[in-house]
Amino acid sequence: MNPFPIAWASLRRNTFTAILFLLIVALAVALGIAISAQERALRVGSARAADKFDLIVAAPGSHNDVLFSTVYLDPSAVELLDPAITRLLFEETEADFVAPIGFGDAIGNDPVVGTIAPFVDHLSGGLAEGRLFEGINEAVIGALSPHDVGEELEVSHGHGGATGTDADAAADAIEAGEAVPGGDGDHPHITIVGRMQPTGTPWDRAIVVPIEYNWAAHGLGTGHLPDDIHIGAPFDPDSLPGLPAVVVKPKDVAAAYGLRAAYRTPQSTAFFPAEVLVGLYALLGDATAIMSALTLAAQALVVAAILAGVVAILDLQRQRFAVLRALGASPLFIFATVWIYVAGIVVTGALAGLVLGWGAAAVVSDLLAQSTGVAMRAEIGARELSLVGTLVGLGLILAVVPALIIYRRPVVEALR
Amino acid sequence: MPGLPLTVSGLRLAFDCADVIDLASLAVAPGTMTVLSGASGSGKSTLLYLLSGLLRPDAGTITWAETDIARLGEGQRDRWRRKQAGFIFQNFHLIEEMSPLDNVLVPIWLDSFSAASKRQRALDLLRQLDVPVERESVAKLSRGQQQRVAIARALIGDPSVIFADEPTASLDAATGETVAAVLQRLAREDGRTVVVATHDPALKTLADQTVQLDHGKREPAP
Numbered sequence: 236m237n238p239f240p241i242a243w244a245s246l247r248r249n250t251f252t253a254i255l256f257l258l259i260v261a262l263a264v265a266l267g268i269a270i271s272a273q274e275r276a277l278r279v280g281s282a283r284a285a286d287k288f289d290l291i292v293a294a295p296g297s298h299n300d301v302l303f304s305t306v307y308l309d310p311s312a313v314e315l316l317d318p319a320i321t322r323l324l325f326e327e328t329e330a331d332f333v334a335p336i337g338f339g340d341a342i343g344n345d346p347v348v349g350t351i352a353p354f355v356d357h358l359s360g361g362l363a364e365g366r367l368f369e370g371i372n373e374a375v376i377g378a379l380s381p382h383d384v385g386e387e388l389e390v391s392h393g394h395g396g397a398t399g400t401d402a403d404a405a406a407d408a409i410e411a412g413e414a415v416p417g418g419d420g421d422h423p424h425i426t427i428v429g430r431m432q433p434t435g436t437p438w439d440r441a442i443v444v445p446i447e448y449n450w451a452a453h454g455l456g457t458g459h460l461p462d463d464i465h466i467g468a469p470f471d472p473d474s475l476p477g478l479p480a481v482v483v484k485p486k487d488v489a490a491a492y493g494l495r496a497a498y499r500t501p502q503s504t505a506f507f508p509a510e511v512l513v514g515l516y517a518l519l520g521d522a523t524a525i526m527s528a529l530t531l532a533a534q535a536l537v538v539a540a541i542l543a544g545v546v547a548i549l550d551l552q553r554q555r556f557a558v559l560r561a562l563g564a565s566p567l568f569i570f571a572t573v574w575i576y577v578a579g580i581v582v583t584g585a586l587a588g589l590v591l592g593w594g595a596a597a598v599v600s601d602l603l604a605q606s607t608g609v610a611m612r613a614e615i616g617a618r619e620l621s622l623v624g625t626l627v628g629l630g631l632i633l634a635v636v637p638a639l640i641i642y643r644r645p646v647v648e649a650l651r
Numbered sequence: 652m653p654g655l656p657l658t659v660s661g662l663r664l665a666f667d668c669a670d671v672i673d674l675a676s677l678a679v680a681p682g683t684m685t686v687l688s689g690a691s692g693s694g695k696s697t698l699l700y701l702l703s704g705l706l707r708p709d710a711g712t713i714t715w716a717e718t719d720i721a722r723l724g725e726g727q728r729d730r731w732r733r734k735q736a737g738f739i740f741q742n743f744h745l746i747e748e749m750s751p752l753d754n755v756l757v758p759i760w761l762d763s764f765s766a767a768s769k770r771q772r773a774l775d776l777l778r779q780l781d782v783p784v785e786r787e788s789v790a791k792l793s794r795g796q797q798q799r800v801a802i803a804r805a806l807i808g809d810p811s812v813i814f815a816d817e818p819t820a821s822l823d824a825a826t827g828e829t830v831a832a833v834l835q836r837l838a839r840e841d842g843r844t845v846v847v848a849t850h851d852p853a854l855k856t857l858a859d860q861t862v863q864l865d866h867g868k869r870e871p872a873p
Binding site for chain 1: 696697729732733736738744747749756758760762763765766816
């Protein structure tokens with residue numbers, strides 16, 4: 236037997252309604268797919284963004300705040316790390332490099348972050364254009380920065396950032412072209428000398444300057460003796476100011492755990508970004524699980540409602556099915572025709588929903604990436620396929636109900 | 652395919668404790684057209700559904716050749732209709748979303764996945780019955796053409812028996828006469844057994860046998 240031509244004809248008989256049913260299923264599925272794919276894109280994107288920040292050392296306080304400020308450049312008020320701890324960090328032999336991180340300034344909406352050249356090189360994996368900064372008034376820009384290499388910029392001071400500083404005077408001095416207290420002279424403007432490769436982090440929009448510039452702008456000296464004009468390590472241990480965070484690249488895994496343990500003290504805290512993210516993801520995962528369950532329940536209700544509608548529509552075609560019986564169709568043929576009719580709507584709707592949901596997640600990911608700077612890519616994975624598979628399976632099972640209802644209709648009454 | 656002889660005896664069917672069919676006997680020879688006639692509610696359509704196996708009697712036998720379909724289960728009666736019978740209805744009951752050709756092939760799909768082997772026969776039948784085969788939908792055909800598509804559909808499986816339920820009732824007189832002539836030809840020229848439930852006098856005049864029913868009982872011949 237071949238019930239497909241009859242099922243197809245029955246779908247064409249109520250084309251508008253069939254399309255409406257299909258769209259409802261597609262939208263219900265798309266909602267679930269978008270939530271699931273978006274959650275994973277957010278998780279993967281944020282995890283990748285933190286990859287290069289091996290170990291973060293900061294003043295005791297919220298790991299979340301330090302993580303968000305350091306990795307995602309989301310300004311928040313964090314305590315400064317005691318310079319004595321920074322001194323110890325710079326003396327560590329188990330670290331490939333120790334990168335002070337300073338933030339709090341901006342040019343327009345682009346954050347200005349202070350650090351050392353080796354960290355820029357580590358984060359970027361080599362520059363896309365130009366060279367690393369070699370002077371206090373030079374900068375390297377992120378891959379997505381609207382500025383150009385060779386451009387001169389003026390930094391505006393005071394966007395969030397460190398507490399316990401009195402940098403206004405220094406900033407004013409810079410802006411006025413005057414010498415910065417403790418600094419190396421006047422450097423109100425910075426010149427862009429290089430562009431980083433894409434990192435998939437908010438650092439792609441940042442203007443990265445030597446940490447000395449950052450300190451000087453906040454009236455904290457340069458971290459070197461007054462007559463020392465070089466930038467980067469080594470720093471003068473007695474000239475080091477407080478820092479919001481220090482990124483440490485340990486030599487190996489054992490060193491990483493050793494350093495983390497060593498700097499978990501009353502004066503400092505040390506953590507791997509992953510351990511903070513795992514906690515956040517657990518919360519996100521719980522919320523996603525609840526939303527996914529609710530979405531699946533909503534989808535099941537949608538399918539059930541559509542099945543009720545299908546029964547009503549196919550009941551209007553009962554004479555057609557009675558005629559088929561008169562022509563010799565078995566009850567199984569009628570059952571198969573109705574089942575294929577419903578399955579066609581559910582499967583096509585689910586597949587359309589998969590594409591629609593993926594598209595929606597891709598658009599949302601793009602918007603989120605634009606607003607956060609964290610590169611996100613929505614992908615369809617096993618979880619989304621499983622979600623669609625569950626709904627399709629449920630739909631195919633529930634499709635038995637209208638098939639049973641229709642095939643049991645008395646033949647002769649429908650023929651009269 | 653040659654027609655089948657029919658022998659009916661002691662046929663009874665009741666709804667709500669009241670007899671709707673009470674037929675002591677009936678014999679139909681192959682190659683003849685038998686008309687079941689009577690007023691509305693006389694039971695002619697019910698008898699047609701009994702003879703075709705769509706309804707199962709409470710008592711009696713309905714023997715087509717050697718097969719008493721009253722003793723068959725639902726699935727066996729479905730199979731018997733698929734193999735032995737063709738059905739023509741008053742309102743044609745074609746599938747509007749299909750072409751004339753696909754409508755004719757519907758009975759083939761009830762049994763086989765592919766109807767390719769019957770496609771040429773379907774086209775031949777439609778041409779013989781003067782139906783324009785190129786139309787996308789039967790809805791675009793005249794009522795007479797639609798009824799001829801229904802006849803082609805009934806003939807696609809080359810059945811031994813043709814059942815027709817008021818086949819001319821919704822046609823104009825001229826078209827009705829054409830359809831009646833086709834039915835007569837199916838019996839006399841092709842040798843099929845044709846059973847028609849109708850109140851159309853034109854069909855009665857062409858019939859080899861008329862069974863006049865009144866409240867489910869056979870009235871004696873005048």
